[in-house]
Amino acid sequence: MEFTFDNNIPIYIQLLEYMKIYLISGVFKCGEKLPSVRELSGLFKVNPNTMQKALAELESTSLIYTERTYGKYVTEDRELIEKLKDEYANTLAKSYFEGMKRIGLGKADSIKYLEGIDE
Amino acid sequence: MLIKLLKYDLKYMLKNMSAFYILSVFFAITTRIFFNIEQSVIVKIIGQISLGCMISMIVSVLINTMMRSWVRFRSSLYKDEAYLTHTLPVTKNELYNSKFILTFIFFFVSFAVILLSLFIAYYSKAAWQAITDYIKVITTGLNMSTFFFVLIALIVIFLEVFNAIQCGFLGIILGHKMNSGKVGFSVLFGFIVYLVAQTLVLGLVFIYALFDNTVMGLFKTATVNIDVNAFKVLAILSSALYIAIITVMRIICKKILNRGVDIE
Amino acid sequence: MNNMELLEIKNLRKTFDGKEILKDINLSITGGKIIGLLGKNGAGKTTLIKLINDLLTPTDGEILINGKKIGVQTKKVVSYLPERTYLNKQMRVSEVIDYFSDFYDNFNADKAKRILEDLDLDTDSRLSKMSKGMQEKVQLVLVMSRSADLYILDEPLGGVDPATRDYILDTILSNFNENASVIISTHLISDIERILDEVIFIDKGRIILQSDADKLRKSENASIDEIFRRMFRC
Numbered sequence: 001m002e003f004t005f006d007n008n009i010p011i012y013i014q015l016l017e018y019m020k021i022y023l024i025s026g027v028f029k030c031g032e033k034l035p036s037v038r039e040l041s042g043l044f045k046v047n048p049n050t051m052q053k054a055l056a057e058l059e060s061t062s063l064i065y066t067e068r069t070y071g072k073y074v075t076e077d078r079e080l081i082e083k084l085k086d087e088y089a090n091t092l093a094k095s096y097f098e099g100m101k102r103i104g105l106g107k108a109d110s111i112k113y114l115e116g117i118d119e
Numbered sequence: 120m121l122i123k124l125l126k127y128d129l130k131y132m133l134k135n136m137s138a139f140y141i142l143s144v145f146f147a148i149t150t151r152i153f154f155n156i157e158q159s160v161i162v163k164i165i166g167q168i169s170l171g172c173m174i175s176m177i178v179s180v181l182i183n184t185m186m187r188s189w190v191r192f193r194s195s196l197y198k199d200e201a202y203l204t205h206t207l208p209v210t211k212n213e214l215y216n217s218k219f220i221l222t223f224i225f226f227f228v229s230f231a232v233i234l235l236s237l238f239i240a241y242y243s244k245a246a247w248q249a250i251t252d253y254i255k256v257i258t259t260g261l262n263m264s265t266f267f268f269v270l271i272a273l274i275v276i277f278l279e280v281f282n283a284i285q286c287g288f289l290g291i292i293l294g295h296k297m298n299s300g301k302v303g304f305s306v307l308f309g310f311i312v313y314l315v316a317q318t319l320v321l322g323l324v325f326i327y328a329l330f331d332n333t334v335m336g337l338f339k340t341a342t343v344n345i346d347v348n349a350f351k352v353l354a355i356l357s358s359a360l361y362i363a364i365i366t367v368m369r370i371i372c373k374k375i376l377n378r379g380v381d382i383e
Numbered sequence: 384m385n386n387m388e389l390l391e392i393k394n395l396r397k398t399f400d401g402k403e404i405l406k407d408i409n410l411s412i413t414g415g416k417i418i419g420l421l422g423k424n425g426a427g428k429t430t431l432i433k434l435i436n437d438l439l440t441p442t443d444g445e446i447l448i449n450g451k452k453i454g455v456q457t458k459k460v461v462s463y464l465p466e467r468t469y470l471n472k473q474m475r476v477s478e479v480i481d482y483f484s485d486f487y488d489n490f491n492a493d494k495a496k497r498i499l500e501d502l503d504l505d506t507d508s509r510l511s512k513m514s515k516g517m518q519e520k521v522q523l524v525l526v527m528s529r530s531a532d533l534y535i536l537d538e539p540l541g542g543v544d545p546a547t548r549d550y551i552l553d554t555i556l557s558n559f560n561e562n563a564s565v566i567i568s569t570h571l572i573s574d575i576e577r578i579l580d581e582v583i584f585i586d587k588g589r590i591i592l593q594s595d596a597d598k599l600r601k602s603e604n605a606s607i608d609e610i611f612r613r614m615f616r617c
Binding site: 120123126127131134199200201202203205206207208209210378379380381382 | 455
Binding site: 005006007008009010011012013041042045046047048049050053 | 416417552556576601608
């Protein structure tokens with residue numbers, strides 16, 4: 001996967017978003033050990049310090065935690081992740097309906113369009 | 120680190136000089152061959168050409184030894200390569216000494232190659248006899264041993280050559296220091312330094328001669344009638360002066376280098 | 384080591400023929416960071432870098448690396464990429480590798496060979512037979528294959544294609560060790576700003592600003608590139 005970054009927004013905030021999506025989608029599973037900062041920064045092709053900052057931010061929201069000397073782990077609190085997933089899903093759904101509303105389509109019509117999409 | 124620097128300097132010089140060395144010896148051999156087989160016009164002409172080539176190669180060896188050592192000094196201390204040279208973990212003294220020793224070594228090598236070429240081209244019992252006889256005439260006239268005479272001659276030649284090289288180095292350093300490294304100024308400064316050094320030696324010998332009549336005799340007479348002692352004194356005195364001047368120039372070079380460079 | 388400044392510059396001035404190129408530069412840089420030295424052409428970036436590398440002599444002021452004045456000890460820990468090709472063109476790449484191995488204790492020849500292979504650069508070819516771009520790549524590989532404390536890269540992205548640019552940035556990111564810092568000078572800010580921890584703006588021989596990159600983005604709500612443009616209107 002190619003990661004693109006918008007230079008107008010602090011890089012660590014964008015990294016935070018990418019990491020959250022990885023947590024929600026289960027790329028990094030509950031209770032699992034995270035790759036090292038260096039490995040992660042290699043994955044995203046960013047400065048290790050910036051990666052560190054993003055991880056610190058994740059840690060402050062308890063999504064990950066540090067086991068001293070062993071490294072960083074994804075939280076075991078499944079609910080926390082689910083809650084995050086819920087938030088993201090809500091935001092995405094909202095923005096979809098808002099977009100549809102702008103071109104004059106109501107909720108019922110919008111859902112019809114959704115059903116028409118082949119997955 | 121000096122040894123490592125020298126290793127790469129030697130490699131560079133060898134790469135650039137070996138062609139001249141090989142050609143010089145090669146033409147010496149052909150000269151020898153074509154002058155020794157039976158005499159037809161064609162062979163004679165080829166022999167002459169070989170001889171000409173050998174002589175021009177010998178001249179090239181001489182000129183290139185000096186020019187290359189200057190070029191190497193300038194390119195590694197002041198041109199693009201200086202970006203590497205001055206960022207190596209070595210002292211400025213080591214950089215300077217490496218170049219100095221390099222030139223020293225290559226003058227010996229070049230000198231040996233030239234002698235070898237001449238030896239190959241010309242050696243015969245008769246020629247050797249002629250040379251030794253000639254030296255004997257001089258040495259008996261001067262009342263000294265052949266060994267001593269050759270030694271003094273060699274020392275003077277090498278000192279003269281060193282003086283020239285050192286003047287070149289100092290000229291390059293001064294030229295760079297004062298005129299942001301334009302080649303013309305380096306050459307000009309080198310030449311000026313050389314003239315100053317020569318005048319200084321001559322001047323000091325002359326001043327000495329004012330107090331020593333036998334040496335003064337050398338300045339006054341144009342005859343072959345050389346006073347033995349005067350010759351010895353002159354040889355030792357001028358050698359000592361050369362060594363002193365070379366040392367002073369060396370100190371100046373190092374002082375300037377150690378104060379730091381400004382690479383364009 | 385951690386408490387000491389990696390690079391400290393105090394009241395540095397440099398004049399050429401009476402013209403002041405650098406005016407009273409004060410700067411300190413700690414370990415473990417990637418720092419962008421950003422400025423227009425002729426702002427004094429290269430002059431500053433050359434002073435740190437002993438290629439120029441300060442008119443005034445002091446430069447300390449790990450607390451030491453510039454000399455043999457500091458040159459051991461600084462790995463410098465000039466903005467020009469500077470290797471003896473008669474040499475083969477393999478010979479240059481030997482050269483670096485001879486002079487730098489912290490040079491990793493195997494690593495250099497590995498990266499050169501990744502880049503499809505033949506170690507048997509002479510530098511004179513390579514294009515300028517290839518020579519520049521060889522130089523970058525050599526410089527990044529040292530485990531130094533301070534890497535100084537002067538315009539490493541000048542005139543390279545986007546694919547190579549990405550590779551170069553990756554090479555820089557993956558090859559500097561944790562306590563080391565990297566100073567990258569450039570006027571092509573948007574190309575590199577995503578990897579920078581810190582930025583230093585230099586203009587007309589003065590340091591205008593030194594700041595954390597993300598903090599600056601946040602406070603100005605813009606990219607470094609844009610902040611720079613606004614500041615200097617170029």
